[in-house]
Amino acid sequence: EKYRGGDVVAIEENAFKDFSVLETLVIPNSVKKMGQGIFAGCTRLTSISMPCYENTFNFMWLCTEAPKDSISSNDDIFLPPVNTINITGGTAIPNQMFYIWGEAESIFKSTLKTLTIPDSITSIGQYAFYSCPEEIFEEENGIKYIGKWAVASTNKNFTLRNGTIGIASRALLPENYEFDESITSFTIPTSIKYISPLSLLISPNIEEYVVDNG
Numbered sequence: 001e002k003y004r005g006g007d008v009v010a011i012e013e014n015a016f017k018d019f020s021v022l023e024t025l026v027i028p029n030s031v032k033k034m035g036q037g038i039f040a041g042c043t044r045l046t047s048i049s050m051p052c053y054e055n056t057f058n059f060m061w062l063c064t065e066a067p068k069d070s071i072s073s074n075d076d077i078f079l080p081p082v083n084t085i086n087i088t089g090g091t092a093i094p095n096q097m098f099y100i101w102g103e104a105e106s107i108f109k110s111t112l113k114t115l116t117i118p119d120s121i122t123s124i125g126q127y128a129f130y131s132c133p134e135e136i137f138e139e140e141n142g143i144k145y146i147g148k149w150a151v152a153s154t155n156k157n158f159t160l161r162n163g164t165i166g167i168a169s170r171a172l173l174p175e176n177y178e179f180d181e182s183i184t185s186f187t188i189p190t191s192i193k194y195i196s197p198l199s200l201l202i203s204p205n206i207e208e209y210v211v212d213n214g
Contacts, residue, residue, distance in 0.1 A: 009033070017041055025049070029089035032056060040064040045080040051090035052121065057097060063104060077104040084114040087121065095125035095147065098132050109133040124150045126168065146171040146199075162189040162212070169196040179203045187212045 008028055013035030016022060020043050027034075027050035034057055039045060041064075064078045079100070087093070100108040108131055115132065126147035146160075148168040160167070174180065183203035187210045188195075200209070 011035060011038055013037055014040060020044060023047070027051065034061055036060050037064045039080045040078060042080045046082055047084040047086075048082055049086040049088050052087050052093050052097070053090045054092040054094055054123070054125070056090070057094050061097070063100060077102055079104045079107055079111075081111055083111055085112065086114075086116045087118055089118060089120055091120060092123045093117070093121060093125055093128045096127045096130070097125065098129050099127045100131040105131045123147075126150060149173065160187065160189055160192070162191050164189055165191055165193045167192070167195050167199040169198050170201065171196070171199050173198070173201045181205050184208075185210060 007030040009030055010033040011027070011031060014037045015035065016025070016038050018041035020041060022042050023044045024047040025045065027048070029051040031051060032053050033055070034050075037060070039062060062079065062082070098108075110133070112133060123145040124147055126149060128147060128150045130149055130151075132151075144164060145166045146164065146168060148170050150168070150171050180203055182205075184205050184207050186200065186202055186206055186208075189212050200206075
């Protein structure tokens with residue numbers, strides 16, 4: 001965690017580019033900023049442990065321009081074969097952190113198996129978990145704010161835990177408006193202080209919203 005006697009606070013653009021032997025990366029919680037393209041060409045990278053802050057990442061932190069032998073079937077996007085992401089510290093999941101586009105999105109959904117989030121995270125940004133596979137999402141206590149479209153494809157298993165205080169418009173709306181019609185009830189913790197319009201569009205068959213003291 002130290003470099004020349006000081007804490008590591010940033011990782012420069014393309015820092016690990018073409019480091020093809022890299023399989024596991026642990027980034028210290030002191031890091032507040034990561035540049036674009038840091039995983040470009042990391043064809044064996046399967047596990048990342050790192051902190052998250054509101055402005056830690058730019059939009060394309062995980063995906064980069066693809067080499068021809070990329071794992072991605074999309075010639076324009078390189079996506080490392082990451083199956084485990086551990087958020088080890090920090091305070092916020094940034095906007096669009098797990099927003100993957102094009103054909104690479106389906107690869108990301110099939111590859112990522114484990115995502116862990118610590119209690120220190122107090123907010124989830126807009127589109128933050130948009131492309132995550134729903135079966136791996138685990139929300140912990142302490143989340144304060146859920147951003148717009150944050151959990152678009154994870155809403156079937158999504159639970160608002162006690163401690164959440166705000167939900168943005170369309171925050172829980174499912175991807176492509178493909179509602180899970182089996183959902184007939186949804187629980188809202190008493191910690192909620194504001195609910196934006198359209199934020200609880202989850203299923204057309206919801207018959208009740210339950211307030212939980214949790």
